Amino acid sequence: MKVLVIGLGGVTNGGKTTLAKRLRKQLPNCSILSQDDFFKPECEVEIDEHGFKQYDVLDALYMEEMVTSIHSWMKNPTGSSVSTAESKSTPVNLKSTEEVHILIAEGFLLYNYEPLNEVWDRRYFLTIPYEECKRRRSTRVYQPADPPGYFDGHVWPMYLKHKREMEENKNNIVYLDGTKSEEDLFSYVYNDIVRELETWKK
Numbered sequence: 001m002k003v004l005v006i007g008l009g010g011v012t013n014g015g016k017t018t019l020a021k022r023l024r025k026q027l028p029n030c031s032i033l034s035q036d037d038f039f040k041p042e043c044e045v046e047i048d049e050h051g052f053k054q055y056d057v058l059d060a061l062y063m064e065e066m067v068t069s070i071h072s073w074m075k076n077p078t079g080s081s082v083s084t085a086e087s088k089s090t091p092v093n094l095k096s097t098e099e100v101h102i103l104i105a106e107g108f109l110l111y112n113y114e115p116l117n118e119v120w121d122r123r124y125f126l127t128i129p130y131e132e133c134k135r136r137r138s139t140r141v142y143q144p145a146d147p148p149g150y151f152d153g154h155v156w157p158m159y160l161k162h163k164r165e166m167e168e169n170k171n172n173i174v175y176l177d178g179t180k181s182e183e184d185l186f187s188y189v190y191n192d193i194v195r196e197l198e199t200w201k202k
Contacts (some may be wrong), residue, residue, distance in 0.1 A: 002200060003074050004102045005119045006193065009110035010126030011159050012056075013136035014178040015185065016106040019126070022186045027102050027193065031077065033069060035107020038062045042144060052150055056158035058113055067115045070105060074119070077101035100197060108159075111166045111173065122196060123171060124189060127163075128178035130156060 010016050017034070024030045038061045039045075046054045054060055078101070110116060111123060128136070134151055146155075166173070174192070176185055 001077070002100045003077055004100055004121050004193075004196070004200075005070065005074065006102065006104045007110045007116075007120045007123040008104055008106040008126075008189075009124065009173075010108065010176070010178065011128055011133055011163075012108055012155060013133055013140060014126035014128050015182070016108075016126055018182060019185055019189065020104045020106040022182070023104055023190060023193070026190060029077070029100065030102040030104065031073065033066075033073070033103060033105045035061065035066060035105070035110065038066045048154070050149075050153055052147070052154040053144070054154065056108070056155055056162075058109060061109070063113050063116075066105075067113075067119075070103065070116070070119050073103050077103070100200065102193075109162060111169070111171055112162050117169075117171060120171075122193065123173045124176055125166070125173050126176045126178040126185075132179060133159075 008016050008020050020032050020034075024032050039055070040060055040062060042053070045060045048054055111125070133156070137146070137151055137155065176188070178185070
């Protein structure tokens with residue numbers, strides 16, 4: 001049994017979850033793990049000098065638990081608690097890869113935590129421009145809700161900071177334009193993963 005671990009990172013509201021769910025439906029033995037499931041309780045999240053809760057930083061997440069969950073899945077993908085959905089159909093060119101198990105870990109801060117950088121077979125990162133990101137964010141309902149000025153005062157500055165750190169590490173990340181259609185994004189990543197699986201058969 002082989003395992004393929006895919007990182008699907010990117011900016012808030014960049015389309016990570018939507019893309020991950022589409023991929024899970026079409027790839028064999030595919031599971032999704034979401035970084036959002038590892039947020040600490042609100043009472044444990046620090047507040048900065050402007051009164052903003054610091055959710056968009058590594059300290060707001062139980063990162064060690066996330067790493068442990070991924071390693072547990074890698075050791076035993078069929079016995080893991082990570083969610084799996086039956087793929088609707090397995091394309092002909094993937095029939096011989098059905099013994100491969102795929103994990104898509106999706107989140108906004110995947111590539112800035114060193115212990116995680118040891119697990120990725122493929123890394124993708126969705127980007128969208130400031131205005132589009134702000135527009136999409138404004139349509140979402142969060143618990144707790146974003147206070148006034150939160151996007152400009154915390155979310156976007158932290159995104160830029162972490163993106164700079166990530167780029168300095170040069171970790172073979174494939175950047176994706178999140179303004180492209182869902183179909184285009186799915187097609188690109190799906191075909192890239194299929195090519196990766198094809199190399200495993202050689």
